[in-house]
């Protein structure tokens with residue numbers, strides 16, 4: 001099996017390295033062979049080629065069996081959102097070009113991390129839901145977008161077609177079938193025409209999944225409920241912009257951004273990445289938490305290669321090492337381990 | 349001074365009644381005269397006239413000095429977002445027709461409520477910020493919006509002009525000048541053209557307020573920070589849709605939706621309302637928390653009539669009654685008081 005490695009910017013390379021260690025460990029135990037193909041993306045790609053998602057990288061992505069992605073972004077592009085070329089464009093154009101339309105983000109609480117979450121223990125103990133965020137449509141890509149001629153007005157367009165809604169909805173319902181059998185569609189159908197199309201389309205499609213309960217929640221209400229009562233949720237299905245907001249919001253439940261993996265699934269290719277950013281303040285210091293990347297590797301085994309046992313093994317190793325308090329400084333400052341140490345421990 | 353009373357649906361009438369009691373108490377102590385003009389809005393207005401914001405109501409709103417609003421919404425319109433006439437349309441068309449472009453929502457923590465918030469005490473103790481949400485522009489009102497001819501696609505348009513951004517930005521900076529002198533603009537300038545116009549326009553305007561610090565935050569990051577470190581914020585400035593989401597999210601800090609007031613300011617008229625909805629489950633049961641409405645009356649005195657002392661008096665009475673544990677059942681189940689009892693106590 002071949003895996004594209006897009007380590008990207010900031011802490012991307014160092015955390016991805018730990019994930020590869022874990023993949024190698026799994027390969028050894030189960031007798032698999034994983035072949036890695038490195039390629040450039042983000043600020044490092046701009047520096048090298050002028051393009052945040054170079055054609056060579058696109059080719060690597062299209063000819064491998066799965067993609068492991070690190071992080072993107074560099075301070076020199078921050079606060080300059082109108083710069084001609086920006087690292088984030090690489091991310092967006094990769095999603096679009098590879099058709100990665102379904103972003104999947106599990107949200108769990110870890111017993112040992114209960115104390116570092118801003119939420120009370122009784123709220124988060126036992127939380128276990130997953131968000132399916134549409135990733136290649138909506139206001140992120142809709143046309144027209146830009147400025148009026150006199151520069152006085154700006155506009156963006158949010159567009160969705162039934163097909164775009166259906167394909168991710170099927171993924172969400174299929175996931176719910178293997179879980180607690182509940183899908184919550186998050187939208188703003190009391191205001192937006194696109195949200196009404198989501199509601200209509202998903203309601204119709206739900207008839208194919210009679211065992212799954214479907215409920216609806218306005219996004220403002222969902223933003224409250226995720227904090228007040230996160231155990232309410234099993235599978236959350238939502239459009240691109242709302243998903244961007246509520247997945248980041250939900251990440252506070254676990255107590256550390258550094259912990260959380262994600263998958264971006266398409267029809268032909270899929271990509272796996274920690275949800276954290278490039279975190280330039282710590283880059284190169286051997287301090288970043290590699291668990292988000294390591295759990296992304298676990299998701300890769302599960303979703304891209306259907307290697308369930310292998311995937312579980314990584315997850316168990318992560319939990320064991322957490323239970324022993326073997327963590328980087330973002331989790332427990334005292335006795336903090338380095339990125340390498342945590343990676344080695346989990347891999348071993 | 350004349351005040352339009354739009355009690356609306358569900359618990360609207362019963363909580364508004366308590367707010368009026370408090371206004372009357374203030375009038376007596378300070379020797380003011382408030383004249384109330386009742387008018388219909390929402391589901392009750394649809395039932396009576398077919399229109400959720402009837403012309404008669406519009407006229408009352410335009411000829412009074414301020415508006416006290418209750419709540420809007422009725423279950424018979426829920427899950428039917430495509431119904432021809434819906435109560436929420438009344439709310440949106442009122443905002444637009446009266447030009448209520450700046451929604452102001454204070455977010456505070458109350459010592460006695462720390463225990464009922466889903467967040468840990470150390471996170472929320474001392475939180476004190478205010479959100480300025482643009483209310484008459486953006487994706488709520490932009491054209492074109494609707495369906496493609498074949499019904500396969502839906503679209504919404506987000507539009508902003510410099511003028512729309514400037515007028516609310518001035519309010520936000522003026523508020524910051526009286527507070528801790530910090531404005532955080534929440535946007536998605538790494539993706540949206542409208543957000544880039546916000547950033548550009550607000551950056552330019554900030555030069556008129558050299559004593560105010562301006563910083564920027566992407567909305568996904570803000571959705572995390574509001575929970576992780578709400579003390580970071582002083583004045584938050586944002587567009588309509590993002591404001592809808594983050595104000596509701598921020599409301600969890602106080603522990604109860606029932607507590608929070610809001611103001612919607614325009615150039616000629618202003619409206620004051622609790623942020624909670626019509627809460628039909630409890631309507632007519634004398635159980636709803638009237639404090640959101642009572643504090644809205646306090647905001648009315650402050651913002652519409654510049655009656656600072658009078659406004660403070662109401663706020664102090666609310667705090668006293670909270671400190672004594674004199675609350676409705678949404679706050680403390682044990683020994684819960686009725687809506688009327690809480691209203692009487694605060695007014696007295």
Ligand SMILES: CC(C)[C@H](C(=O)O)[C@@H](O)C(=O)O
Pocket residue numbers: 088091092244538539568
């Ligand atoms: C970097 C940015 C464009 C991106 C997004 O908004 O999708 C990020 O926030 C994410 O969620 O992956």
Ligand SMILES: CC(C)[C@H](C(=O)O)[C@@H](O)C(=O)O
Pocket residue numbers: 190191220436439440592
């Ligand atoms: C009822 C709805 C249209 C409204 C909005 O989205 O503005 C509400 O959520 C609010 O925040 O006042």
